[in-house]
Amino acid sequence: MEEDIPGSDDIQAAGMSCEKKSDNLVHLNEDRVYACDNDIDKRLPCGASSDNGGGNGDSSGDDSKSSRSPDVELDKIRRAMCNMVISDGLSLRTSERVGFKIFVASLCPHFNPPSPTDLVKDALNYYKEERKIVEDELQRAPGRICFTVDNMTDDIIEENCTCLTAHWIDCDWNLQKRMIKFETLITPFDEDYVCATIKSCLANWKISNKVLSFTVDKPFYRSSMMVSITTHLQKTNSMVLGGQLFHISCSHEIINLVVVAGLNLIEKVIDKIRSIVEHIRSFTSKKEKFYELARSSFGLDTSKRLIGDTDARWNSTFVMLDRFLYFRDVIDSFVSKDKNIKVFALKQEEWERVAEVFNFLKVLYDVMNTYLASKTQTPNVHFHVLWTVFRKLSDISNGPPSFLFTMAKELHLEFDKYWSDNCLVLSCAAVLDPRFKLERVEYCYEKLYGEEYAREMIGKVKTALFDMFVEYNKVVDKPNNVGYVARGYLEHDDYEDYVAFLSKRSKVEEKSELERYLEDWHSDMDKDTDVLAYWKNNSKRFPCLSCLARDILTVPISTVAWKSVFSTTKNFHCLWRKSIPLETPIVMEALVCYHDWVRARGLMKGSPFYGYNDDDVEEGSEDEFEENEDEDDDGDDEDEGEDGDDEDEDEEEDDEDCKED
Structure with a gap:
């Protein structure tokens, strides 16, 4: 089953499909839009026009600025705008909003915002470029890759959908994740179809040999689908610990059940x-x-x-x-x-x-x-x-x-x-958390089950760790631990014999990395230790164990993004999806994946937005509840909810446009 990737023909087809919808979106209100466009032109600075066609208008300013290629700058702005619409889930009609045109004209009079159709075409082209980067990242991942299979409700098209997301820890010991597959499902779920889709996806991304685990929701846990995937991967992939870590059940569901x-x-x-x-x-x-x-x-x-x-x-x-x-x-x-x-x-x-x-x-x-x-x-x-x-x-x-x-x-x-x-x-x-180690785990089990069961479980955990360490020790390159011997002080035969003696002795007396790690004194348990930073700093000291730690610490225990831990539902919400024809699933998948990649790339180290967490804005916190309440107190609460409904109005307009289309 070969995975479909939007090519030039797909992009052209998507453009034609979206052209009909976007034309309707625009021309349903063409009189109002064109009237506003003319009004904008009258208010633009001298020499500027809202329909300047990508930088052909006159420019003013010093020679150093005008010497730069306007096409290069406008291409960057066009891509940034496309990324904004896709990543923030805005309506494709954003580019035709009067207020947005005025805003853009005030910043860059020579930039003509692309139409909804052109936005989709741009996004598909950028998707193809970004896909190569993501594929290279997955290939270069230093350790194993873990996956989540997440089922959610698309509250735009009101359909169930599933997505496959890859998780790994990169060379700088940063957690990374990228969505690599998106499908709209028809209930009841066809497990055979989902299974075939996942197998095909892993093969097309060329990562079948790097799989460590799959974290899934309850409908798929211990299902025939997971058994089939396990059997398939065992043919090309050596399963860690015989596959005991392969099936992981999503923790979000059990927490939600309790709440x-x-x-x-x-x-x-x-x-x-x-x-x-x-x-x-x-x-x-x-x-x-x-x-x-x-x-x-x-x-x-x-x-x-x-x-x-x-x-x-x-x-x-x-x-x-x-x-x-x-x-x-x-x-x-x-x-x-x-x-x-x-x-x-x-x-x-x-x-x-x-x-x-x-x-x-x-x-x-x-x-x-x-x-x-x-x-x-x-x-x-x-x-x-x-x-x-x-x-x-x-x-x-x-x-x-x-x-x-x-x-x-x-x-x-x-x-x-x-x-x-x-x-x-x-x-x-x-x-593998340096603050806890075996003693902390034993303490936790004792509080749950008593001393006897705690000792039994610690024995199983210790055995599993040592078995995995032996597996990793066979494949991880390690520096020579025999030590340096000055050849000049020994004859050739004596030198070789002495090296053999040291090697034999080191095998008998030297403790393994895992043993030395477990015997090390604990870090301060009250300190907010960055576990990944610890293993990054100690990777030379524990070259084999750090590789094991990298893989184990990659395993996602939940299919839900950490920002949504307080949510009782799992919804996917992007206004631009209303303008994408349902009969173009390849385009839909490409844009949803690109949505995920742009957001991930924008918040990575090196980005000007690194450290900014817009998820807090989406989910809210107690502090935000306080701020909202204070805002209510500043005005008359009887008018509460009458303002700030622009997004709802956008959704209603898009709904009406879709129905008329």
Whole structure:
């Protein structure tokens, strides 16, 4: 099964397909657009025109600037604009927005923004260039490559889709990932088709011999599809540890299962809380009265505010409950006197249940924020996250009966199964964290299962590590450890004999890298050690073990991007997808992959945006909730939601255009 890559014919076909749609998008409102274009031309600086055709207009300024080739600069701007639209998921109509044209004209009068059709053509050409770079990166990856198979919902076309993403650690010990396959699926999933697609993809990217593991969602875990892929890869790929690390189950699903179960216990109470919060926040007079009561009568810090939540992010619900509990006495007093929300007043039992669920979720909330704050989202960090949640469930299910007892008992069984399936890779990764090593892992198992089982599991983990070390020791090039011997002091025969003597002695007395690493004194356990930086700095000291560590620390434990750990859904959202015909799956795949590559490239070291995390803007945090609330307080909350709806209007316009098309 040969993979389809957009070539010149595909690009031409895509352009023709998109031409019809983009023509409709433009000409549905051509009178308004053309009128605005003429108005823009009148307001442009002298000698500039909005339809200058790529730099043919007159230019002003010093000779040094005009001596540069305008075509080169305009090509860079054109590519940057294409990358902006694709990477940020903007509408293809962005280039024809009046405001955008005015903005571009003020920066570069000689640049004529490309049409939606030309944007797609440009993106497909850039995709072909970038694909060669990604393929070279995968070929040059110094270690094994791990993969995630992620199922998500495309909320633009409302279809299920799956993507294959490659993960590896590069020569500078930075975690890298690139999407290399995207498919729209028709439910029920055809496992044979997905399996054949994955096999073909690995072959076309020429990386079948570098595979270490596959992390998959529940529908595919331990399925016939994964068995078939394993059998296929064993023909051309030596599986590490006999394939024991090949199947990894996504941790996001088990964490979500715990969160949703906890929130469902107080679902009706949460609805009442939402009604109270929404009512108070919707009226400026009532809100002022509420916070004045909290400050004057209860002495509370009113810099904290009541906060609403969103269904898709459970951390927002957690913060809502946190603030609601903080203002508990104020709410009881205020609600009892307001006839509009008196019906939503919480009973004493409901308050206690909310507090109990909140304390349970706080463990997950705190540990997930610790995970987000870590310098690298490697499996050693996942070990701590999952162990903390598992231990909390164990404490509740083994403790006295409580409101959470039945739920915790059921979840404990689910979590125990997940832990049993994935504990080996998690434990090996934790041992390769210089702060923890075997002692920390043994401590964690003892808290979960007791001393006897902990010793048994540590034995299995230690055996697995030493077996893998032997495998890697056979193939990794290492410096000669015999040492330097001055030939001038010995005759030829004596010299050779002496070297043989030293070699034999070193094999008997010298400890392996793994033994020396495990016996080394621990790093400070309170220090936020960058595990990848540690192995980079110690790669010469542990040449073979560092190669093993590189591969183990590459294994992704979740198919979900770290920015989405608080999300209860997995959606893919790009406005430009509305303008791409569904009958051109090759084009769709190319643009989705290019979307991923541009974002990855833009945030890498060396980029001016390295260190900037726009994912925080997408997902939000408690600080952002605070800022949004402060903004609401500055104006009249009765008008809340009337402004800032440009994106929604764009989506509605695109929807209408698609329907008319």
